[in-house]
Amino acid sequence: MSNLTKVMPYWFLLFTIGFGWFILAPLLPALGSVFGVKIASILLIISGYGYTMVVLGLLAGYISAKFTVKAALYSAAIISLIGLVGRVLSPSYISFLIFGIIAAIAYPLAMAPVGAISESIFKEKSHTIIGVSVGLLFLGMAFGAFFGPVLFKALGLNNTLWVTVLLAAIAALWIAFGIRNYPTNYKGKSLKGVFKIGMIKNWYVGLSIASMSVMFGGIASTVLMLHKFSLDSALGWGGLVGGLAFLGSALGAIILPPLFEKYKKFKLGLVLTGILMFVFAAVMAMSLSYTTLMLYIVVGFFFFGFFGNAYWSMAMTSTTNYVSDPAQAGFATSMYSVITIV
Numbered sequence: 001m002s003n004l005t006k007v008m009p010y011w012f013l014l015f016t017i018g019f020g021w022f023i024l025a026p027l028l029p030a031l032g033s034v035f036g037v038k039i040a041s042i043l044l045i046i047s048g049y050g051y052t053m054v055v056l057g058l059l060a061g062y063i064s065a066k067f068t069v070k071a072a073l074y075s076a077a078i079i080s081l082i083g084l085v086g087r088v089l090s091p092s093y094i095s096f097l098i099f100g101i102i103a104a105i106a107y108p109l110a111m112a113p114v115g116a117i118s119e120s121i122f123k124e125k126s127h128t129i130i131g132v133s134v135g136l137l138f139l140g141m142a143f144g145a146f147f148g149p150v151l152f153k154a155l156g157l158n159n160t161l162w163v164t165v166l167l168a169a170i171a172a173l174w175i176a177f178g179i180r181n182y183p184t185n186y187k188g189k190s191l192k193g194v195f196k197i198g199m200i201k202n203w204y205v206g207l208s209i210a211s212m213s214v215m216f217g218g219i220a221s222t223v224l225m226l227h228k229f230s231l232d233s234a235l236g237w238g239g240l241v242g243g244l245a246f247l248g249s250a251l252g253a254i255i256l257p258p259l260f261e262k263y264k265k266f267k268l269g270l271v272l273t274g275i276l277m278f279v280f281a282a283v284m285a286m287s288l289s290y291t292t293l294m295l296y297i298v299v300g301f302f303f304f305g306f307f308g309n310a311y312w313s314m315a316m317t318s319t320t321n322y323v324s325d326p327a328q329a330g331f332a333t334s335m336y337s338v339i340t341i342v
Contacts, residue, residue: 006121007129009178010110011136013077013171017106018140020084020164021049022246024100026148026239030157035093045100052104053111053337060112061334069113069330070182077172080106084168088161111137111337115320116330121182126320127266130333131257131313138309139250145243196322199332205315206340209277209308213245216284216301227292237294241301248305256310257317266314273311280304312340 024031024046031042064072083103090096111133118129151160221238229237252273260269284300287293316336320329 006179006181007117007133009171009174010073010117011133013073013080013110013175014133014137015140015143016164016167016171017076017080017110018137018142019144019167020080020103020140021046021107021144022141023144023148023151023160023164025145025242027152027157027160030152031096034157035096037093041093041097045097045104048097048101049104049107052101053108056105057108057112057334057338058331060108061331063109064113064116064330064334065328068182069116070179072109072113072330073175073179073182076106076109077168077175079103079109081165081168081172084161084165088158088165108334108337112334113330115317115333117182118317119320119329125258125261127261127269127314127317128258130317131253131310134309134313134316135250135253135255137250138246138253138305142243142246142250145239145246199319199322199335202315202319203336203339205274206312206336209312210340212281213249213305213308216245216288216304220288220297220301223288224292229292237297241298244298245301245305248302249309252306252308252310253313256307257314260314266318270311270314270318273307273314276307277304277311280307 024042028039028042032039035041060072063075080103083099083101083106086099086102087096090099114130114133115126117133118126121129148160151163155163220241221234224234224237256269256273260266280300280303283296284304287296287300291297316333319332319336323329323332
């Protein structure tokens with residue numbers, strides 16, 4: 001089995017988690033109507049994925065380190081499937097919320113081992129593996145945001161949610177048979193000393209980018225309404241630019257880290273993506289604040305995501321340089337994920 005074949009089940013699992021996560025965004029009004037709750041209550045379920053990373057991220061990293069990568073991935077696949085099935089069958093908002101949180105637990109469990117996988121299977125291509133892994137999670141989020149309305153119109157709410165279950169079931173089966181040859185001969189004998197003070201600069205990068213992404217994604221529709229857009233138009237454009245930011249994030253993480261790794265220009269990659277992220281953050285802020293030209297706003301959001309998430313991904317990968325054991329590398333990337341979402 002080639003190394004690329006080994007990692008494909010993992011990548012598909014991440015894609016399905018992202019898809020099941022953000023397909024809820026365009027379905028907010030329908031879900032609110034079905035359960036008789038305000039949209040903010042459904043948004044709580046979407047936010048739950050981030051909360052689970054904060055609460056369980058380090059535990060997921062510990063499981064990956066002490067019980068091998070396979071234990072974390074098997075758990076993630078099963079928990080995701082259980083949560084998504086429960087969402088479809090939920091008769092009330094409370095049960096939908098509970099199963100939504102269960103599904104969300106798969107996110108930290110699946111992301112926790114990314115450093116260990118890159119270091120143990122692809123030691124020389126860690127930037128590529130982590131970049132593509134993060135990118136496919138975001139690609140799933142973008143697909144969920146973009147295709148949710150299409151599926152809802154064609155299939156209705158219930159069947160649209162069953163699509164997420166179908167994808168999760170395929171991912172679970174692929175994980176069950178596809179990761180049997182993952183390394184099991186390493187475990188983190190001790191996690192003592194995993195933290196190094198130099199990691200803080202990587203955490204700062206991740207926290208800054210994540211904070212800006214959440215802020216601009218959250219205020220886009222509100223700012224457009226201040227520019228006298230109608231409610232429907234503001235929500236529509238806000239959803240579009242948010243989806244394009246996710247798409248840009250996916251493509252940036254998939255394309256740029258492998259490119260810089262191929263030519264061994266890691267430091268240049270960090271500097272270049274950092275500068276371009278700043279430039280397009282400025283474009284995004286200025287265009288959203290002072291114009292109603294959607295082309296400029298769309299360009300700002302897309303390329304901020306494109307360069308910002310590549311920068312975020314390479315900063316995450318750099319945390320693995322501070323540890324020597326693949327199991328500890330997974331815990332190092334878990335710490336990064338937790339800090340950047342807090």
